[in-house]
Amino acid sequence: MSSDLVLVTGASGYVAGHCMLRLLHDGYRVRGTLRSLQRAGEVRGWLTTARGGIDPGDALSFVEAELTDPKGWDAAMGGVRYVLHVASPIPSTMPKDPDDLIGPAREGTLNVMKAASRASVHRVVQTSSLSAIFHGCDDPNSHLFTEADWNDPDHKDNVPYTRSKAIAERAAWAELPKLPRPLEWVAINPGLVLGPVLDKDSSASVQIVAKLLKGEIPGLPRFGYPIVDVRDLADLEVRAMTAPQAAGQRYIGSGPFIPLSEIANVLKERLGDKAKKVPTRKLPDWVVRFVGLFDNEVRGQLFELGKVRRPSSAKAEKDLGWSSRPWEDTIVDTATSLEAVGALS
Secondary structure: OOOOEEEEOOOOOHHHHHHHHHHHHOOOEEEEEEOOHHHHHHHHHHHHHOOOOOOOHHHEEEEEOOOOOOOOHHHHOOOOOEEEEOOOOOOOOOOOOOHHHHHHHHHHHHHHHHHHHHOOOOEEEEEOOOHHHHOOOOOHHHOEEOOOOOOOOOOOOOOHHHHHHHHHHHHHHHHHHHOOOOOEEEEEEEOEEEOOOOOOOOOHHHHHHHHHHOOOOOOEOOOEEEEEEHHHHHHHHHHHHHOHHHOOOEEEEOOOEEEHHHHHHHHHHHHHHHHOOOOOOEOOHHHHHHHHOOOHHHHOOHHHOOOOOEEOOHHHHHHHOOOOOOHHHHHHHHHHHHHHOOOOO
16 A cells, blocks of 8 residues: 555546546545546546445545646646556547647647656656557568557558557657656557446447447448456556566557457357347458448548457566456446446437
């Protein structure tokens, strides 16, 4: 147990919420950043009523800070020992202007980093993404991706989101030696984050499961995802926050790459009638490409058809003793939590 103060950025977010839950259960004091303090009561309510929730009392506080505005971050860092920098824009649809994502991701990370260096912060853990590792490889199917790999933002296999994650993480590593005061930095690169949601306004990542359950996906294209449970990701973040050997390291946090068809099969097998709208037929590539002519969201993902991007979490397992639960349980827990908060109606 520790009473150290931890700053968690983007406190209203899916991953941040689970990080705060974990920290509070471990006895830390937590300060969350919000774009508007008007949401403070709402976020506190999620943490109290969630499955495995906790009444944080005085151990939880909030401060107003905006990623792209340097003002507010110095005050946010007062008395903080650790920072979990989780906040980053994740759009439900791809923006027309890539800078709408890339700018906030890069500048937000640098604002947090510089303010942490000016304060007494000991270590910052940045939540990056496997997107900062995966994309930019001409033949990903034959490759096992590790922390040594980097996304090439100029490669054709990118969308603004994947480019933003690579650019933001590279900017942080490049800025680190220039800081006025030395700062320990760790990057976490998770896969697609699924697992129990805390509220109805859930992350874009869980919409894959929600759309399957609501029958909004008419068939199963040859897409797939490396999956990590949000609870396991929060565990990895906290381990990386305190482990001496983690300083200056990147860690992939993900389970295996799972085809969309297997996700659908697990929902069918484990949920029975509740998954009656989940599709079973596989869509030929030509059909998906045809749909992409009219659907911007599909068109932006066409480069992923048939791609298998396999990550290795061996480094996190070896260095930090981390492990991830069976992905099938994560899928089912995502589905049941979406139903519980009324997100499927």
